[in-house]
Amino acid sequence: MKSQSQEGYYGNYGGSFIPEILVPAIHEITREFEAVKQEPSFWQQYCDLLSGYSGRPTPLTYADRLTEHFGRAKIYIKREDLNHSGAHKLNNALGQALLAKRMNKTRLIAETGAGQHGVATATVAAKLGMQATIYMGREDMERQYANVFWMKRLGAEVVPVDYGTRTLKDAINEAFRDWVSSFETTHYVLGTASGPHPFPALVAYFQNIIGIEARDQMLGLExxxxxxxxxxxxxxxxxxxxxxxxxxxxxxxxVGVEAGGQGPNSGKHAVRIAYGQGKPGIAQGYKTLFLQDRDGQMTDTYSVAAGLDYTGVSPILADLSEQGRVRFTAATDEEVVRTLQLVMRKEGIIPALESTHAFAGALQDIAESSSSDIFLINMSGRGDKDIFNIAEGLRDEEWTEFIHRKHTQYAK
Known part of the structure; x- marks a missing residue:
């Protein structure tokens, strides 16, 4: 990866474009982040919590029946679905919460799309005795209400966002608005490797545990x-x-797999790189490739997977794409639903709709592979949160009848 500049740029992307009022907060996070990277004791504390609380390391599963089905590359699955709270999101939330405690913050705020980052933030807030407020687009709340339920039960306040597309982009905007007025006591646990410097580097740092484990596990197994x-x-x-x-x-x-939604010409997708439709722009505190119109306004996005429904992409990945180090492709909703059924039936594993995009991307390439190849798929989360969306995507009539019965029962 191209070295990061002092200003937090990765090639042409990154930086920190923030209101002056947030400069002290960003400087504080940057200072403390640089300090903990030099302290082995902090990383050890982090790893100890991941081990004793979250259940790491997560296993690397050989998908023997899926491999046999295609008769091509051997397929392995990195099982982040078995991380506590059901996704990779806890790795970052736990690391940032420890950093927040170090900075004497008492409250965490976060944005969430699919809800997994919200659940992870609410989980670590409960574990570490902190307050939590989660911003979530109303559209995503409707699609992922099971996660909304658990966030509230964990003690977090869940704030619906009712403007714009009412999805992840809008939730991020609201979280930043909160932070502007509360940063003295509050840390913003940004959930993805985007936003102003140092957040892309910070999130990547705490999520690096996935690859560290997977690399060692692959060498041990193969x-x-x-x-x-x-x-x-x-x-x-x-x-x-x-x-x-x-x-x-x-x-x-x-290989990075973006959310192809209903296809490249549909106007209903969230593909910044693979379709070549993302254009350089500055929004939400950083410069990257965004889906935007001719006037530079962010356009609406769509995906069956709420966690992929975002208009921008990490500046680190935008740079890696330009370097040619990461290849990008896209999987449509139709491919994802079809792939999900195959993985469930062959492996007895239910990936999140987000993660199923990675499976679909791998299966796009499987025909050109041979038995000497090994495909490693990062299964970022489990799919029980997606039961309503999956049932709708599969047009499951029994599920629809069940929902109607429950509605009638509660309406009485």
Whole structure:
């Protein structure tokens, strides 16, 4: 990866474009982040909590039946779904919460799309005795209400965002508005590797544990590195988490899979790089590739997976794409639903809709592979949160009847 400049740029992307009032808060985070990177005791504290509380290391599962089904590359799955709270998001939330405690903050705020980052933030706030406020677009709340329920039960305040597309982009805007007026007591646990410096580096740092484990596990199981590593890409946290450990290995191809929605010409997708539709711009505190109109206004995005429904992408990944180190592709909703059914039936595993994009990207390439290849897929989260969306996508009539019965029962 190209070295980061002092201003937090990665090639042409990154930086910190923030209101003057937030400069002290950003400087404080940057200072403390640089300090903890030099303190082995902080990393050890972090790893101890991941081990004793979150259940790391997560396993690397050989998908033997899926491999046999295609008769091509061997397929391995990095099981972030088995991380406490059901996704990779806890890695970052826990690390940032420890950093917040170090800075004597008493409150955490966060944005969330699919809800997994919100649950992770609410979880660590409860564990560490802190307050939590989670901003979530109303559209995403409707799609992921199970996660809203758990955030509230964990003691967090969940604030709906009712303007714009009412999705992740708008939730980030509201979280920044809160932070402007509360940063003296509050830390913003930004959930993805985007936003103003140092957040991209900060999130990537805490998510790096995924790739560190996966690399060691692959060498232990196969005695070699994988041919390709696949990860879904919304903002970029899980992708950078698994990719970083393989940056020094040019023989390992890194593949990011974006949310193709209803296809490249539909206007209903969230693909910044693979379709070539993302344009450089500055928003939400940083410069990257955004989906935007001719006037530079951010355009609406869409995906069956709420966690991938974002208009921008990590500046680190935008730079890696330009370097040619990460190849980007996209999977449509239709491909994702079809792939989800296959993975469930063949492996007895239910990936999140976000993670299923990574599986779909790998299966796009499977025909050109051979038995000497190894595909590693980062399964960033589990799919029980998506039961309503999955049932709708599968047009499951029994599920629809069940919902109607429950509605009638509660209406009485």
């Amino acid at each position: 005695g070699r590195l994988p041919s390709r590593v696949y990860a879904c890409v919304g903002g970029g946290s899980n992708a950078l988490g698994v990719f970083q450990a393989f940056f020094p290995d040019p023989e390992v191809e890194l």
